[in-house]
Amino acid sequence: MNPKLDLTNVATLLKDYKQKKGALIPVLQKIQEYYTYIPEAAVDLVAETLNVPASEIYGVITFYAQFYTRPRGRHVIRVCRGTACHVKGSKTVLEIIKDKLGLKEGDTTEDLQFTLETVGCLGACALAPVIVIDGTYYDKVTAQKIDDILHRLSQSAGQQSHASPAEAEAAGEL
Numbered sequence: 001m002n003p004k005l006d007l008t009n010v011a012t013l014l015k016d017y018k019q020k021k022g023a024l025i026p027v028l029q030k031i032q033e034y035y036t037y038i039p040e041a042a043v044d045l046v047a048e049t050l051n052v053p054a055s056e057i058y059g060v061i062t063f064y065a066q067f068y069t070r071p072r073g074r075h076v077i078r079v080c081r082g083t084a085c086h087v088k089g090s091k092t093v094l095e096i097i098k099d100k101l102g103l104k105e106g107d108t109t110e111d112l113q114f115t116l117e118t119v120g121c122l123g124a125c126a127l128a129p130v131i132v133i134d135g136t137y138y139d140k141v142t143a144q145k146i147d148d149i150l151h152r153l154s155q156s157a158g159q160q161s162h163a164s165p166a167e168a169e170a171a172g173e174l
């Protein structure tokens with residue numbers, strides 16, 4: 001448990017949801033939106049306030065793939081490992097990103113800037129190899145493109161990180 005974790009937002013949130021039925025999942029979603037994951041201390045507070053055993057809450061968290069129990073990066077990089085992307089070199093793309101960020105799949109950089117994940121087909125096979133960062137698709141990814149993207153995202157620390165689809169298109173990323 002992180003002793004410095006500020007749970008004020010969770011406490012405020014729980015005031016709104018305390019009397020509502022089916023509150024657990026929306027509460028967990030909001031907690032994750034705030035922290036990028038669901039901290040143990042937040043689970044304890046939810047358990048106490050909603051009168052639900054912590055074991056039951058962890059059961060829900062582990063059941064749904066959308067919930068995370070470890071901090072995630074400000075930028076989540078997903079490398080497609082579907083067949084079309086594999087054929088077009090997604091393994092190399094993954095290795096390059098791992099190398100550049102010093103990460104393994106599923107891990108997050110210590111500065112909490114980047115999380116690296118792999119996914120199955122992203123449904124954009126004609127654009128293989130594809131990666132998605134914070135919801136923005138990057139097509140026909142090359143080593144140079146990875147350099148450019150990571151450089152730009154690193155520089156945007158502290159600023160707005162999400163490129164709109166229009167911005168991505170203008171930058172030739174779609």
Ligand code: FES
Pocket residue numbers: 080081082083084085086120121122123124125126128130
């Ligand atoms: S295999 Fe990567 S988008 Fe389909």
